[in-house]
Amino acid sequence: MNFSLPACKVSASALCSLPRLLNSGLVSWSWRKEHIAESEMEIDLGEMPFNMAFHPSDHLVAAALITGDLHLYRYGADSTSQKLLEVKAHSESCRAVRFINGGQAIITGSKDRSILATDIETGTAIARLEDAHEDAIYSLINVTESTIATGDDQGCMKVWDTRQRTCCNSFTAHEDYVSDMTYVPDSGKLLGTSGDGTLSVCNLRSNKVQTRSEFSEEELLSVVIMKNGRKVICGSQDGTLLLYSWGFFKDCSDRFVGLAPNSIDCLLKLDEDRVIAGCENGLISVVGILPNRVIQPLAEHSEYPIERLGFSHDRKFLGSISHDQMLKVLSLSLSLSSSPTGDSIVVTC
Structure with missing residues (x-):
């Protein structure tokens, strides 16, 4: 499955909340269910x-x-x-x-x-x-x-x-x-x-x-x-x-x-x-450093604060915990774009 978004530029504020991004029309709820839910365990x-x-x-x-x-x-x-x-x-x-x-x-x-x-x-x-x-x-x-x-x-x-x-x-x-x-x-x-x-x-x-x-x-x-x-x-x-x-x-x-x-x-x-x-x-994002940019959103915890992130031993999974009492395990192979220059949301700041 190719987990990527149409190439586009959005303002930094549009990425402050994944629900807001989804509601903006850039990313549909069907995309959210198909790509994130299938690659995520709670x-x-x-x-x-x-x-x-x-x-x-x-x-x-x-x-x-x-x-x-x-x-x-x-x-x-x-x-x-x-x-x-x-x-x-x-x-x-x-x-x-x-x-x-x-x-x-x-x-x-x-x-x-x-x-x-x-x-x-x-x-x-x-x-x-x-x-x-x-x-x-x-x-x-x-x-x-x-x-x-x-x-x-x-x-x-x-x-x-x-x-x-x-x-x-x-x-x-x-x-x-x-x-x-x-x-x-x-x-x-x-x-x-x-x-x-x-x-x-x-x-x-x-x-x-x-x-x-x-x-x-x-x-x-x-x-x-x-x-x-x-x-x-x-x-x-x-x-x-x-x-x-x-x-x-x-x-x-x-x-x-x-x-x-x-x-x-x-x-x-x-x-x-x-x-x-x-x-x-509650938003988890991939961020580029020098040049500084938000590359793509990965997941969210229903707007609850993210307490900790971690990689599995083989780096195939990303773990996250939040005040929503959930430990989420996300498949990175399905979530990350194939390359830094591939189809992903890029925010220039």
């Missing part, structure tokens, strides 16, 4: 999710819920899903989830300040670290095969050895919650974004905060590295993408204004030139 989580993660080598996806529960599902190419685990992981909201140990365990971080490792086969706790942070844990990412990084509500970022179960690094990097992080293996740098409107660069080798950007007027909510390491892209609360040049972090070098009428909650790198953006209005 899993009703029953409660609002905070985070999700795909298994590194199998067709499994985990979801962290506001109730403190952890869910694990098996998904298939035939749009079917099976719940494998439902675990009461934390006493308060489960805010972050990732797979560790080659996918043998799931690690979660919580508002209750604890970190938990859970066996994916039995659902039993492998290890729990109480009071891992002084404040509620907000974010968690994989750093290496045996290390993870966590960020809390007061701006502290920590790196943990999951095998030794010890803290390797601790950084007082921000003055507000750590919204997102990403790691650069070549330089040993951990980058973080925060509700205080700053981007931080932490050096794991020297255990120091190397630099921090000037304060932005808006909260920074997401971060990815693109252009072969030359650009750092941050999503902000006002719908603007801030582009920083590597090594020049004090102020952004470029801005992509008008991508969304409200916050860009999460970013997922597609390749060195394209990123997938999830926005507060």
